Amino acid sequence: GENVEQHPSTLSVQEGDSAVIKCTYSDSASNYFPWYKQELGKGPQLIIDIRSNVGEKKDQRIAVTLNKTAKHFSLHITETQPEDSAVYFCAASMEYGNKLVFGAGTILRVKS
Amino acid sequence: EADIYQTPRYLVIGTGKKITLECSQTMGHDKMYWYQQDPGMELHLIHYSYGVNSTEKGDLSSESTVSRIRTEHFPLTLESARPSHTSQYLCASSAGASTEAFFGQGTRLTVV
Numbered sequence: 001g002e003n004v005e006q007h008p009s010t011l012s013v014q015e016g017d018s019a020v021i022k023c024t025y026s027d028s029a030s031n032y033f034p035w036y037k038q039e040l041g042k043g044p045q046l047i048i049d050i051r052s053n054v055g056e057k058k059d060q061r062i063a064v065t066l067n068k069t070a071k072h073f074s075l076h077i078t079e080t081q082p083e084d085s086a087v088y089f090c091a092a093s094m095e096y097g098n099k100l101v102f103g104a105g106t107i108l109r110v111k112s
Numbered sequence: 113e114a115d116i117y118q119t120p121r122y123l124v125i126g127t128g129k130k131i132t133l134e135c136s137q138t139m140g141h142d143k144m145y146w147y148q149q150d151p152g153m154e155l156h157l158i159h160y161s162y163g164v165n166s167t168e169k170g171d172l173s174s175e176s177t178v179s180r181i182r183t184e185h186f187p188l189t190l191e192s193a194r195p196s197h198t199s200q201y202l203c204a205s206s207a208g209a210s211t212e213a214f215f216g217q218g219t220r221l222t223v224v
Contacts, residue, residue: 001171032210043202043215044155051210087153093210099145099170100206100213102155 002027004092006103013080015112023090023103024072030092033066033073034100038087047088048075080110115139118203118216125193125223133188133219135203144186145213147202148172155202161186193223 003026013019025033031052036044050057050064050073057064061080066073077084090103116137125131137144146159147170157170161180175197176190186205190197200220206213 034212036213036215038153041217043204043217045215046212049212089155099143099157099160101157101171105153105155107153 002030002092002094002101004090004101004103006090006106008106009104010107010109012109012111015080015082015110017080019075019077019080019084019108019110021075021088021090021106021108022072023074023092024070025092025101026071027092027094028068028071029094032093033064034091035062035064035075036089036091036102038089038105040086044089077108080108082110082112084108085110116203116205116214116216118201118219120219121217122220123222125221127192127194127223129193131190131193131221133201133203133221135186135188135216136184137186137205137214138184139205139207139214140183141205141207141214142183143206143208144180145204145206146170146176146178146186146188147204148174149200149202149218159188193221195223197221198223 006023034049037047038044063076088106091100093100119134147155156172158174159178161167202218203216204213
């Protein structure tokens, strides 16, 4: 089955700097790659996703890149703000599969 | 705002008690999931369902059971709670495996 690895497990950045979180997946049949943000006391919430027919997607300060050949995808947050501090999860799934497979999560701390 | 609800939010219960964690969604989603999230933050899939009367065990073995009698309702039951069951339980739903999964706020269970 699919296996998703996520790095780093913790990341501290200064406010205004960029943050990058990387994930690799094992099953070349996976074609949907979402990123979730989990704030304290809440469930994870989708922040951006990408499908395998696209190499990059951007939404304001957040962007995701996908390299299908290398089977890895990354989350980029620019101009980080204290409210970006949270746990971030990457995930992968197949279009006709039944479940998402999540990475282990990254704790992002933005220092002001 | 996601229309998926979990009750209770917090539960402290004695060893040996039977408990049911409730999860309901009003989005008409076919797929529903239960995740266990420990302090190490990783999301472990313990049960999923792709429609009424279908349930499957997830990647992490769990002593809990689930049922899916109605599309909107996916309760999780522990017949005899033990301290090892202490964890956060997150319910989610999606229209498909490759579409956004919506998470509830979670139930934090403590077994004493």
